[in-house]
Amino acid sequence: xxxxxxxxxxxAAICSFFIPGLGQLVQGRIMSAxxxxxxxxxxxxxxxxIILIFMWVVGAIFHLWSIIDxxxxxxx
Numbered sequence: 572x573x574x575x576x577x578x579x580x581x582x583a584a585i586c587s588f589f590i591p592g593l594g595q596l597v598q599g600r601i602m603s604a605x606x607x608x609x610x611x612x613x614x615x616x617x618x619x620x621i622i623l624i625f626m627w628v629v630g631a632i633f634h635l636w637s638i639i640d641x642x643x644x645x646x647x
Contacts, residue, residue, distance in 0.1 A: 584642035594641030
């Protein structure tokens with residue numbers, strides 16, 4: 572895959588901006604993609620309840636982490 576700072580990583584970061592984990596999926600990292608997507612989806616879903624309204628912060632942190640991870644990924 573593409574190296575750090577390449578157009579592939581920029582595309583992956585943009586994909587992760589819209590859907591957490593999509594950038595990792597574009598890079599071929601299926602387990603990372605599932606982890607980011609599920610954690611963000613569950614956190615955002617739980618934040619819809621009055622009791623767990625703070626969970627949007629957890630979702631936002633993992634969403635941002637997903638974007639940064641996709642942008643800084645280096646294939647070996």
